[in-house]
Amino acid sequence: xxxxxxxxxxxxxxxxxxxxxxxxxxxxxxxxxxxxxxxxxxxxxxxxxxxxxxxxxxxxxxxxxxxxxxxxxxxxxxxxxxxxxxxxxxxxxxxxxxxxxxxxxxxxxxxxxxxxxxxxxxxxxxxxxxxxxxxxxxxxxxxxxxxxxxxxxxxxxxxxxxxxxxxxxxxxxxxxxxxxxxxxxxxxxxxxxxxxxxxxxxxxxxxxxxxxxxxxxxxxxxxxxxxxxxxxxxxxxxxxxxxxxxxxxxxxxxxxxxxxxxxxxxxxxxxxxxxxxxxxxxxxxxxxxxxxxxxxxxxxxxxxxxxxxxxxxxxxxxxxxxxxxxxxxxxxxxxxxxxxxxxxxxxxxxxxxxxxxxxxxxxxxxxxxxxxxxx
Numbered sequence: 001x002x003x004x005x006x007x008x009x010x011x012x013x014x015x016x017x018x019x020x021x022x023x024x025x026x027x028x029x030x031x032x033x034x035x036x037x038x039x040x041x042x043x044x045x046x047x048x049x050x051x052x053x054x055x056x057x058x059x060x061x062x063x064x065x066x067x068x069x070x071x072x073x074x075x076x077x078x079x080x081x082x083x084x085x086x087x088x089x090x091x092x093x094x095x096x097x098x099x100x101x102x103x104x105x106x107x108x109x110x111x112x113x114x115x116x117x118x119x120x121x122x123x124x125x126x127x128x129x130x131x132x133x134x135x136x137x138x139x140x141x142x143x144x145x146x147x148x149x150x151x152x153x154x155x156x157x158x159x160x161x162x163x164x165x166x167x168x169x170x171x172x173x174x175x176x177x178x179x180x181x182x183x184x185x186x187x188x189x190x191x192x193x194x195x196x197x198x199x200x201x202x203x204x205x206x207x208x209x210x211x212x213x214x215x216x217x218x219x220x221x222x223x224x225x226x227x228x229x230x231x232x233x234x235x236x237x238x239x240x241x242x243x244x245x246x247x248x249x250x251x252x253x254x255x256x257x258x259x260x261x262x263x264x265x266x267x268x269x270x271x272x273x274x275x276x277x278x279x280x281x282x283x284x285x286x287x288x289x290x291x292x293x294x295x296x297x298x299x300x301x302x303x304x305x306x307x308x309x310x311x312x313x314x315x316x317x318x319x320x321x322x323x324x325x326x327x328x329x330x331x332x333x334x335x336x337x338x339x340x341x342x343x344x345x346x347x348x349x350x351x352x353x354x355x356x357x358x359x360x361x362x363x364x365x366x367x368x369x370x371x372x373x374x375x
Contacts, residue, residue, distance in 0.1 A: 016043050024057050062318045062334075065325075066101040066109070067346075076100050078111075083334070083345055103215045106150035108165055122148060122165065122189075133167060136185040136194045143209035144171035145225050147216030151188065164190045168216060168236060170225050170243075172202070172209040180206050182234055184243050200243040206232055217258035219266050230256030230270060249279045249291035254313035262322070267294075269314045269324060274300040276314070276326070278337075295337075299326065302342055303333045 019040065022029050034041045043049055064082040078101040102120075103110040113119040120133040151164040167187040175181050180202040186195045208228035216223040216236075225234040226248075233246045248256055252270030261267040266281040268291070276297040283289045303326045305312055310329035317324050322337045325345075335342035 012039060012043065015039060016049060019043055020049070020053060020056055024053075027063065059321060062321050062323050065316065066104065068100040081346065102145070103147045105148055105218065106155075106165070107162075108148050108150075110146055110148040110167060112146075120146070120167065120169075120187075122167065124162065127162065131189070133187055134192070134194070136169065136187070136196070138171075138183050138185050138194075138196050143212055143228075144169060145210055145212055145215055146170070147218065147223055149218055149223075151190065164188070166238075168223050168238075170210055170216070170234060170236065172227075173199075175201070179204060180209070182210065182243060182245075184236055186238075186241070195241070197241045197243060200234070200245060202232065202245060208232070210234070211255055214255065214258070217260060217266065219260050219264065222266075224258045224266055226256055226258055228255060230268075233258065249293070250277070252277075254311050257314040257317055257324075259317040259324075260319055261294075269317070271299070271312050271314055271326070274298060276324075302326075302335065303328050305329055 019030075019033060022033060024030075030044060034044045062083060064080055066078050067081050068076060068078045076099070077097050078099060098113070099121075100112050101109060102112050107124065109123045109125060111121045111123055113121055118135055122131045122133065123129070124131075146167060146169040148165060148167050151166045155163065166189070169185045169187075171183055173181045173183060181199045182202055183199045184197050186197065187193070188195070206227070208231040211226050211228045211230075214226050216225050221238045223236045223238065225236070226232075227234070230248050230252050233248055235244045235246060236242070237244070248268060248270075250270065250272075252272055254271060257269040259267045259269065261280045263280070268279040268281075270277050270279075276295075276299050277293070278295040278297070279291050280294050281289060282292045299312065303312055305328040307329045312326055312328050315325050315327045315332070323334055324337055325332055325334050327333075331344050332346040333342055334345050
């Protein structure tokens with residue numbers, strides 16, 4: 001029979017169970033808790049407790065987003081904009097002038113140090129490590145998009161920074177008159193080289209290029225990219241290294257936002273007029289895949305727009321927390337799809353905004369793991 005535990009041990013275990021249940025939505029709560037006494041600080045800094053905390057809460061909160069912009073001087077850059085009162089994320093410790101954020105997922109941020117998606121860098125915000133990627137052998141065009149993701153097969157992505165990763169880049173190119181091709185490059189940090197699967201002929205009827213203002217949506221072993229105006233959707237299968245194309249459920253003038261649904265299928269959001277349309281890709285009993293409407297949300301009062309000529313657009317989705325963002329002429333709004341709660345996070349500016357990307361952050365007292373979906 002095990003000897004009874006001492007009172008200090010019981011107090012420490014009880015305190016740990018209480019701290020384990022502190023909501024991760026506001027990092028300042030954990031910081032204040034660490035200042036209460038030495039015991040609380042020791043518990044909160046214990047790596048074993050931090051692992052339990054991540055596993056207990058699972059879904060990371062939304063702490064902010066990366067914002068790309070071009071100023072009057074025509075220089076592009078990105079910055080982190082916090083959506084909490086005390087953010088654990090600071091601005092990058094390097095000169096990121098003329099850089100833009102392309103994608104963020106599984107603890108890494110993919111950056112373009114040029115303008116055409118050729119000079120790519122993967123940044124680990126935890127360690128500060130910058131890894132420059134060699135240039136791809138394919139000719140990347142101005143109309144390109146990219147995504148970064150963890151390459152460890154058994155990883156739960158709760159604390160996977162520092163491991164192998166993949167970068168998938170897709171771009172569109174003109175072929176013969178009236179033809180358009182999509183080309184893909186896949187970079188592996190394990191081999192340090194790019195793989196170039198066979199290009200896809202988009203056909204004579206396709207008029208729009210790859211939407212460079214949207215990044216890829218990861219659903220299972222597939223990454224989905226959209227063409228401008230949401231005309232078509234490109235699907236890259238990581239398993240068989242192949243590219244295919246599908247139709248969206250409908251066309252939206254300001255393009256579509258691809259995102260994962262709660263069920264783990266491909267979702268889509270688009271705005272027409274004063275309504276936000278949400279769709280999901282589902283397979284029927286016969287095995288045929290198709291688009292199914294999920295919700296229609298009236299946004300006239302939710303997201304005010306002073307200029308009737310300015311088209312509202314969906315610009316971001318925070319995977320896991322179900323938060324969608326909409327841009328109007330008065331600013332950028334964030335809304336929780338489940339509760340319907342919304343708030344303005346950015347006021348309208350004279351700066352020309354090229355893309356607004358969202359970051360979700362895994363809570364930890366010492367290290368905050370970026371784990372976001374940018375669109």
